[in-house]
Amino acid sequence: MKVLILSALLCMYSAVTHAATHAVTHAAPVSKSTEEAASMVEGPLPEVEMFAGQCPSGWFKKGSRCFLMVTSKKNWSNAATHCVGQQGSLASVQSSDEYNFLQTMVTFSGQSSAWIGGFHFQGAWRWIDSAGFYYTNWQTQNSVSRYPCLQLNSNGGWSNYNCRTSRAFFCARNGPPSC
Ligand SMILES: *[C@@H]1O[C@H](CO)[C@@H](O)[C@H](O)[C@H]1NC(C)=O
Numbered sequence: 001m002k003v004l005i006l007s008a009l010l011c012m013y014s015a016v017t018h019a020a021t022h023a024v025t026h027a028a029p030v031s032k033s034t035e036e037a038a039s040m041v042e043g044p045l046p047e048v049e050m051f052a053g054q055c056p057s058g059w060f061k062k063g064s065r066c067f068l069m070v071t072s073k074k075n076w077s078n079a080a081t082h083c084v085g086q087q088g089s090l091a092s093v094q095s096s097d098e099y100n101f102l103q104t105m106v107t108f109s110g111q112s113s114a115w116i117g118g119f120h121f122q123g124a125w126r127w128i129d130s131a132g133f134y135y136t137n138w139q140t141q142n143s144v145s146r147y148p149c150l151q152l153n154s155n156g157g158w159s160n161y162n163c164r165t166s167r168a169f170f171c172a173r174n175g176p177p178s179c
Pocket residue numbers: 075077078163164165
């Protein structure tokens with residue numbers, strides 16, 4: 001019962017906060033996207049509790065999922081390990097909405113590309129979080145045997161590259177339960 005009351009209060013709180021944020025955003029539309037995008041780029045963060053209706057601090061909500069951009073560069077497998085340490089996975093990209101969101105972050109962060117969670121294994125492209133590989137956005141596709149890791153490019157689309165290269169990367173995790 002106490003837990004139920006607490007989560008109801010958190011839902012009310014986050015609804016009010018959300019409304020307030022929207023009011024401010026609508027009052028000052030100028031350079032909103034630049035500021036928003038700049039504030040999206042965060043380094044690794046300690047584990048943070050998830051509040052009702054919100055992503056953990058430093059993560060950004062898109063649809064039903066939360067995304068984190070990590071700008072300290074790592075090779076693909078170390079990036080994947082880092083995301084697991086943040087209770088997430090190297091990000092799958094499951095829709096054009098998610099793709100556009102991540103693409104905007106790469107561009108505003110000044111990175112030329114960032115790792116995402118796609119890799120080629122046993123004849124197929126797969127996502128490390130086990131999502132189905134249905135949505136695609138290829139810019140170029142190189143030899144899958146030499147370049148089995150997927151990167152999202154700031155100049156559009158994604159391509160496969162050498163997994164040992166160090167890059168910024170995206171983690172994703174399931175979003176908070178909706179109220
Ligand atoms: C990734 O980087 C780590 C740390 O530098 C290194 O130990 C590991 O061998 C690298 N893995 C690959 C596939 O390059």
